[in-house]
Amino acid sequence: MTDIADRLVDQVMTAKTASRPLMIRGGGSKTFLGRAAAGETLDMSGHSGVVDYSPSELVITARAGTRIADVRRILDEQSQMLPFEPPEFEGRATLGGALAANTSGPARPWRGSVRDALLGTRIINGKGEHLRFGGVVMKNVAGYDLSRAQCGAMGSLGVITELSIRVIPKPELETTLVQECNEATAINKMIELCRQPRPLSAVCWTGGRLYLRLSGAEQAVASTIGYWGGELLERAADFWRLIQEQTHEFFDGDMPLWRLSVKPSAPPLGNDAPVLLDWGGALRWVRAESSLTAMERYAVSAQGQASLYRHGDRNGEVYHRLSPPLRALHQRLKAALDPDGIFNPGRLYSWL
Amino acid sequence: MYSSVTSTSSFETRKKLLIEEMAKFLPSDSIIADEETLRVYECDGLSAYCERPLLTVLPDSVENVQKILKLCHRWGVPVVARGAGTGLSAGATPSPEGILLSLARLNRILRIDPEARTATVQPGVRNLAISQAVEPMGLFYAPDPSSQIACTIGGNLAENAGGAHCLKYGLTVHNVLAFEMLTAEGERVRVGGQGLDNCGFDLLPLIIGSEGLLGVITEITVKLLPSPDAAQVIMAAFDSVEKAGDAVAGVIAKGIIPAALEMMDRYAIQAAEDFVRAGYPTNVEALLLCEIDGVREEVAEYVEQVEDLFRELGAVAVRTSQSDAERALLWKGRKSAFPAVGRISPDYYCMDGVIPRSQLSYVLTRMREMSEEYGLRVANVFHAGDGNLHPLIMFDANVPGEFEKTEEFGGRILELCVAVGGCITGEHGVGLEKIRQMRSQFSDSELEQFHAVKEAFDPGGVLNPGKGVPILRRCQEYRSIGN
Numbered sequence: 149m150t151d152i153a154d155r156l157v158d159q160v161m162t163a164k165t166a167s168r169p170l171m172i173r174g175g176g177s178k179t180f181l182g183r184a185a186a187g188e189t190l191d192m193s194g195h196s197g198v199v200d201y202s203p204s205e206l207v208i209t210a211r212a213g214t215r216i217a218d219v220r221r222i223l224d225e226q227s228q229m230l231p232f233e234p235p236e237f238e239g240r241a242t243l244g245g246a247l248a249a250n251t252s253g254p255a256r257p258w259r260g261s262v263r264d265a266l267l268g269t270r271i272i273n274g275k276g277e278h279l280r281f282g283g284v285v286m287k288n289v290a291g292y293d294l295s296r297a298q299c300g301a302m303g304s305l306g307v308i309t310e311l312s313i314r315v316i317p318k319p320e321l322e323t324t325l326v327q328e329c330n331e332a333t334a335i336n337k338m339i340e341l342c343r344q345p346r347p348l349s350a351v352c353w354t355g356g357r358l359y360l361r362l363s364g365a366e367q368a369v370a371s372t373i374g375y376w377g378g379e380l381l382e383r384a385a386d387f388w389r390l391i392q393e394q395t396h397e398f399f400d401g402d403m404p405l406w407r408l409s410v411k412p413s414a415p416p417l418g419n420d421a422p423v424l425l426d427w428g429g430a431l432r433w434v435r436a437e438s439s440l441t442a443m444e445r446y447a448v449s450a451q452g453q454a455s456l457y458r459h460g461d462r463n464g465e466v467y468h469r470l471s472p473p474l475r476a477l478h479q480r481l482k483a484a485l486d487p488d489g490i491f492n493p494g495r496l497y498s499w500l
Numbered sequence: 501m502y503s504s505v506t507s508t509s510s511f512e513t514r515k516k517l518l519i520e521e522m523a524k525f526l527p528s529d530s531i532i533a534d535e536e537t538l539r540v541y542e543c544d545g546l547s548a549y550c551e552r553p554l555l556t557v558l559p560d561s562v563e564n565v566q567k568i569l570k571l572c573h574r575w576g577v578p579v580v581a582r583g584a585g586t587g588l589s590a591g592a593t594p595s596p597e598g599i600l601l602s603l604a605r606l607n608r609i610l611r612i613d614p615e616a617r618t619a620t621v622q623p624g625v626r627n628l629a630i631s632q633a634v635e636p637m638g639l640f641y642a643p644d645p646s647s648q649i650a651c652t653i654g655g656n657l658a659e660n661a662g663g664a665h666c667l668k669y670g671l672t673v674h675n676v677l678a679f680e681m682l683t684a685e686g687e688r689v690r691v692g693g694q695g696l697d698n699c700g701f702d703l704l705p706l707i708i709g710s711e712g713l714l715g716v717i718t719e720i721t722v723k724l725l726p727s728p729d730a731a732q733v734i735m736a737a738f739d740s741v742e743k744a745g746d747a748v749a750g751v752i753a754k755g756i757i758p759a760a761l762e763m764m765d766r767y768a769i770q771a772a773e774d775f776v777r778a779g780y781p782t783n784v785e786a787l788l789l790c791e792i793d794g795v796r797e798e799v800a801e802y803v804e805q806v807e808d809l810f811r812e813l814g815a816v817a818v819r820t821s822q823s824d825a826e827r828a829l830l831w832k833g834r835k836s837a838f839p840a841v842g843r844i845s846p847d848y849y850c851m852d853g854v855i856p857r858s859q860l861s862y863v864l865t866r867m868r869e870m871s872e873e874y875g876l877r878v879a880n881v882f883h884a885g886d887g888n889l890h891p892l893i894m895f896d897a898n899v900p901g902e903f904e905k906t907e908e909f910g911g912r913i914l915e916l917c918v919a920v921g922g923c924i925t926g927e928h929g930v931g932l933e934k935i936r937q938m939r940s941q942f943s944d945s946e947l948e949q950f951h952a953v954k955e956a957f958d959p960g961g962v963l964n965p966g967k968g969v970p971i972l973r974r975c976q977e978y979r980s981i982g983n
Contacts, residue, residue, distance in 0.1 A: 202858065294953070343726050431697075
């Protein structure tokens with residue numbers, strides 16, 4: 149629970165002077181993610197602790213190295229939660245890492261992503277300046293939103309040192325319905341059920357079963373069970389934890405794991421590879437020995453994007469490739485925040 | 501910056517050349533060059549700031565917008581894009597030596613995909629038109645600024661305009677999946693997609709709310725939500741704003757997230773009631789409007805809890821809408837509060853600060869003191885749920901010096917917002933209006949960082965120049981004045 153911002157700034161200044169790359173690292177829980185890249189470690193794990201928490205404001209401010217598990221414990225005491233349900237990865241994942249890697253759990257389509265919950269950040273830019281963007285209030289349109297722009301940047305736009313995040317009250321009741329069906333039927337059911345004004349908070353399909361999580365006021369959940377039917381899942385919280393933490397048996401083994409973020413109503417990809425559908429069909433995990441090009445093709449046919457999430461070749465490109473004008477904007481934005489290119493070079497794209 | 505045209509020839513020559521070039525691809529009724537018609541485009545919703553543009557153009561295709569941008573980029577001509585002009589921060593004030601680019605003719609709903617719950621629209625589509633178009637499918641588009649009947653979705657993106665329902669459904673930035681944008685150079689870029697997450701930098705939040713300084717948006721894909729099957733609004737009246745403020749915190753602390761939670765003070769209640777006859781009690785200090793929506797059973801459960809809570813916390817009257825017509829009437833008063841205040845004062849100036857909810861009482865008290873100090877009345881209408889204040893300062897523009905006094909008072913309110921941990925604009929934008937107050941929220945390094953971002957997107961500085969972020973030299977002058 150310490151503030152080591154000054155030390156972090158010093159290390160950035162030294163790296164900048166020497167033009168030496170820095171690899172930003174929090175709890176080290178997501179080293180498998182992105183491209184293999186090298187550099188001197190900038191250790192964020194010591195920069196931790198909750199700076200401010202006002203339950204009635206629904207906002208928590210914490211240093212980036214604070215472990216998500218610790219934040220959860222604090223929020224639990226007030227019956228509040230992080231809306232984006234990030235994975236904890238054996239307790240090591242940090243808030244800063246969740247933002248940089250854009251990790252959101254099963255509730256993503258209904259409660260938003262880490263970026264959607266984010267209200268403000270402090271970051272150290274490539275000039276070694278410690279800056280504050282956004283704030284602690286929900287609405288704020290002064291200046292450019294450089295806080296939310298950190299989402300998914302894999303640390304290449306600056307060192308995130310502090311985050312203010314919107315939290316939500318825990319639902320009164322949570323229960324899960326299970327229905328047996330194949331993938332195509334599951335997608336159709338997802339389309340149909342997600343269009344209804346019901347208290348859904350997660351919809352996932354795996355192993356021939358569709359899982360529907362209902363969260364909200366007691367009566368609302370009860371009436372929905374009546375409408376939809378299906379078997380009530382016992383120990384449902386355990387199931388959703390396996391999905392959130394990517395420890396469900398689907399995720400076992402070394403076969404490359406592809407992550408496809410697509411239009412939720414897209415038909416099954418039909419390539420015979422094992423598939424797990426999350427986010428009401430908008431997130432499709434695929435296990436396959438495949439090339440990025442082939443997976444990009446699948447994703448584009450489903451109006452979305454592909455990335456090689458785990459395993460496979462970490463030296464080639466692992467994220468969906470960008471169009472030339474978008475690529476040019478990325479390079480210019482990177483230069484605007486990190487003119488010497490010292491933050492996590494090559495982690496997101498080989499050319500960034 | 502403004503290249504050879506300005507340095508070698510007069511405005512008139514530049515105007516003539518631009519008309520000649522643009523007439524090659526734009527029909528003649530798309531180019532407005534006469535002084536009389538240009539007057540229509542002098543300002544946005546904040547008429548205190550006026551500038552006549554060199555030309556106004558109304559392209560009807562993305563290709564023509566692209567040609568205009570390429571031309572302006574080549575010649576270094578400033579371009580200010582605008583939709584319906586309902587903005588309230590002088591964000592769409594024209595540049596006197598540039599083009600005012602109206603996107604009003606790009607007003608088609610291109611695709612509705614009820615299965616994926618999205619709509620793809622052009623920027624000139626009105627906000628409300630989206631919800632109207634998808635209503636038969638049981639869907640709606642959540643962000644609903646008070647001007648939604650007139651304002652365009654492109655303008656909503658530029659300002660990240662929210663509205664009353666942000667507390668539950670988020671801001672514009674939370675409800676947009678993708679857009680197509682033209683860069684300052686006129687290059688087409690697609691940002692986002694039909695999935696929820698995308699690879700690379702998340703440019704959506706960076707560009708949404710950037711006030712037209714980073715690109716011109718030409719197509720937008722928004723998320724649609726299932727229309728809730730029930731909604732009721734609870735009106736509660738209080739004899740002090742402090743009690744009403746506590747009631748706001750009380751609802752949140754109970755774990756209930758209302759669809760909207762709005763507050764009005766004495767002046768605003770009186771003005772709105774005289775105007776709309778919504779049935780508001782007028783002998784009270786504050787009124788809360790709390791809307792609960794969702795599944796029918798859930799609404800019934802929460803409405804009862806909120807009614808009890810308001811009574812416990814000292815409400816002198818509590819009334820809950822029993823029909824959609826009654827609900828609409830209760831909201832009509834709130835939505836008409838601005839024009840209603842316009843009837844009790846020759847002019848009014850609408851501010852847009854944000855504060856943490858816990859600071860509500862303190863800020864209202866300080867504002868009352870300042871109101872006495874300046875001798876100007878203030879009516880308060882605000883989104884209490886998310887801390888977004890809209891103080892309406894009443895003044896008379898015909899009294900010499902009174903507008904200047906009003907502006908100074910408004911500036912001090914915004915600085916107060918920052919001092920208590922809030923910010924200078926929640927949904928109206930910085931525009932020209934609040935550029936002075938940017939320094940109270942950001943340090944020089946932060947402002948410099950914004951300029952670097954602007955430079956990355958628009959190296960020639962042609963897009964909406966002079967808005968949003970103060971140039972640093974000027975900013976330093978302000979600082980020295982402030983000291």
